[in-house]
Amino acid sequence: MPEMSEDDLAAVSMLRSSVMRLxxxxxxxxxxxxxxxxxxxxLGTLAHCGRATPGELARKEHVQPPSMTxxxxxLEVKGLVRREPHPEDRxxxxxxxxEQAEAILQESRRRRNAWLAELASGLTEEEWAAIRNAAPVLEKLAHL
Structure with a gap:
């Protein structure tokens, strides 16, 4: 880990704590x-990345292949995913x-966005500007 100032270490700690709580x-x-x-x-990974093998999903979700299976x-029993033969490797x-999974995800996003928007409605314009600037950076961190 690179050398960090006390201010940077405090910011990392605050970021970790606030992201976990939120x-x-x-x-x-x-x-x-x-x-x-x-x-x-x-389901979110499938929506974001499209079709995938169980091994690919296990890697993306950071779980062991037997757990992903x-x-x-x-999810298949619940009618939320379907398995199909691999087009190149039998x-x-x-x-x-x-479609049922996509509807659940869409409603979940809508509800969570509404909740977060309501929570954030009390922010000042300067705070909103900071969030708009930080959002792409947080997105990058989430996918590193």
Missing amino acids: SRRLRHQRVEESLSPTEMSV RIIAM RQVVVSST
Whole structure:
């Protein structure tokens, strides 16, 4: 880790703490209570990246392949994903989300965005400007 000033270390600590707290609060704005946060994350990854093999999903979600196989099976039983033969490798399958999953994700995003917008409505214009400037940087950090 590069040498950081005391101010930088304090900022990192504040960022970690606030992101975790905000994330927990956002999770409470769930649409589909029967889905675990991990299942929602897998559906979100499929929505963002498109069809994927179970191995690709496991890597993107930072879980072991056997765990991803179980998650996919649970989502398939719930009608939220479908498995199809891999177009080039018959030993594999590709997983894609269903229309039902996409509707759940869309409503979840709508609800969470509305909650966050309501929460942020009390910010000053300067604070909003800081958020607009920070959002792309936070997005980059989330995908490194």
